[in-house]
Amino acid sequence: MQFMLLFSRQGKLRLQKWYVPLSDKEKKKITRELVQTVLARKPKMCSFLEWRDLKIVYKRYASLYFCCAIEDQDNELITLEIIHRYVELLDKYFGSVCELDIIFNFEKAYFILDEFLLGGEAQETSKKNVLKAIEQADLLQELNAFNVN
């Protein structure tokens, strides 16, 4: 995966994870154009589109669009499953997740993503294990707040 973007229906960016080195300017440009392209799609349309030389896989969950850019050899259908898995993780963590959760706890959304994907690839295929790891890390963070280790 080259990057993942989460944005609202108004085009506001809620999360951006880049796995390829690009300048800030380039990132902004890509984000702007891609958001525009995806938002212009009608509801019943295909989840896949070709954009520049990338394959884009996107899916809408409630008010948020989850958009991934994958490479030529990557499997589009499994990418949909990856997106779905991430949503499930967020849902389990926040308890019935909604966009506001992701806005006000964006750093947690990142931590969860980083426990699920690494370098653009899935690192843990068991939902349970990902959540357990997050839990432990959160605990460590709590402890550290009181004790300097």
Added chain:
Amino acid sequence: MSPSVPLQEMIRAIRSARTQCEERGVIQRECAAIRAQFRQSDNGGRSHNLAKLLYVHMLGYPAHFGQMECVRMIASPRYSEKRVGYLGAMMLLDEKQDASLLITNSIKNDLSHSNQYVQSLALCTLACMGSAEMCRDLAPEIDRLLRASNSYIKKKAALCAVHIVRKVHDLGELFTPAARSLLAEKNHGVLHGAVVLITELCERNQETLERFRKVPGTVPDLVQIMKGLVISGYSPEHDVAGISDPFLQVRILRLLRILGRNNEGASDAMNDLLAQVATNTDSTKTVGNAVLYETVLTVLHIKSESGLRVLAVNILGRFLLNNDRNIRYIAMISLQKIVGTDHNAVQRHRGTIVDCLKDQDASVKRRALDLSLALVSASNVRSMMKELLLFLSSCPPELRAQAASGIFNAAERYAPSQRWHIDTILHVLTTAGGDVRDETVPNLIQLITNASELHCYTVHKLYRALLTDISQQSLVQVACWCIGEYGDLLLRGECQETEPVQVTEDDVLDALETVLQSHMSSPATRGFALTATMKLSTRITDNVDRIRSIVSIYGSCIDVELQQRAVEYNALFRKYDHMRFVLKMQSSVFCSGSNRQVSPLVFLPQVCDLLDLLGGSEVTLQPIPAVGGTAPGLFTNTSSTTGGDLLDLLGGLEPAPPELSYLIFSAAPTVQVYEKAGVALTLSCEKQSDSGLTVTLTASNSTDSDISSFTLQAAVPKVQILANSSCFTQSKSFFRLQVNLKMRIRISYSSQGSAFQDTVQIDSFPGLSAAGH
């Protein structure tokens, strides 16, 4: 300076800002506070401040002043600060920033930290934004972790190694042994990482690939693992809708694909497994289809046995019928990839593919179009074309050009008859004329010229099309050309293929004038119309004056191109009235496509230049005699000498290297250049001006019998002009510079009932010598 607020409060404040300006104000205040906080020493709230900054950054505001803070936080002993610090590093620092190098040491230390969650942070950050230099520095550490650590770390180390190999290809060597041994692990996360790593290693390096293939190789291990996933019992931890760890399955299938490609042994070893997966995987949900999709891709790209291939293509066929649009799209992409190799298998699903042309989704339509065009063959061309033309009339605008040119190509390759071909092209032009590519017009003209029996039919159809709609430029251009060329057939009224209709000369001229005057006509189209009008002057009898007046009006047209033509045509009327018939001879030839560097000598706008060549207002002027007849109408085009042929005519003429030499010569000698069967051609040259050359060709018949349908065509090689490489429209200046003039002449005529045709090349012109300037 306002006190800094907790993260969530700041977010709330920003969100409640009603205008962009207000938002900016809030953010500026916050950033100032954050900056101040950064300057202070450790105060326990550092991670919150950085988090606030990261939020602001996500909104699109500059946050580079936070980079150093990230570096400091990463080095902090506190986990909470490290966590946010590393997150900040991934967001604000990329490998292009200098500051990124500063964290290398911290990462190195953290990779060996006692706490695995700290190690995890370091691994994650390295895999996300590690530069090549950082990767080189830390690779040994990663290798160590690959070998000796717990599963939690091993799986991350494997993916980190993948990133390192992508950045520094040579380091693949380092990780190969460890990667191999990881396949023996039981933990799914580690297995997944291992498979991804091995895939990356094999893709990068052929040697490594061979090593992994070499018997016993990894294939049996992978097959074993897959079998375990597919057949064995239910594992709740990894189950997704009944499929056991689909992510791992997909990656294993992908690796198998690479191992089996072009390798019989490896392919054989995986045949059974693939068949098993293909038949046993539940395809009711997306996840099952994801695995099937990967399986199909693998089967089609390795050396699989034919039964398995058929199975794979059938799966794709099933996908085509799936309700889920995504699955249909995937099926079409895959079919597109194999339509070359497994053409017949794909043909079986042609019906479904054609149905997808009517899908609502533009992506699906595009895929269906590509596939449909690839599936057109001689046997199904009529029915396919019907579907494609139907599609063209309702297809989205962004696909029109592609559809139109695809249809043209298919029609050209598989047209069952010329009439069908012309009908098809006309249909496309009427439906999508605005979207066809530029070369279509010359190609179509050539096609029409070649179909000599259909000239009458074609001109009638085009005339009717012109009457209905003059907005499609390509169509109008072809129609004008056709009317100019075959106007006499149009006026004659009767035609075998269509119903007869009475067309008067006035009607035709009306139509052409409408095109000329319409604001919808482009300058090029107007050019066509004007030329056609001019050509008609030799084909009609009553309205020549009307033509004269039309032409003279355009002599003062604003468009320079049009004006020039009009002036030249006017000159024809005035000075060379008897030469107007020349127009007939030249009209069949044109330059097709700008990539053919062919002299546009014979294209109509060059008529006057041609006249310069063939004869001026001198006494030596002799019109090519019509032996055996006197009416100007005798010179009909023999369609055997078509544009294509003339281009062949020029085939052997190499344009000489452009030397700017002007021709100098003295007298006007005559030389005979051709003599055969009683027909002779003599040539004489005379230099009229510094830049113009007059060449006169005289044909004579010394046989007893009459000669009819005499046609003469002449061509000269194109001269290189600086900065002008395109074709006929800009060739006014072509004949101002002449270099090493050669000419090829083709004559054709009928005598005593049989047709004759001959070609002669003239390399030297009497009285001519090239002199450098």
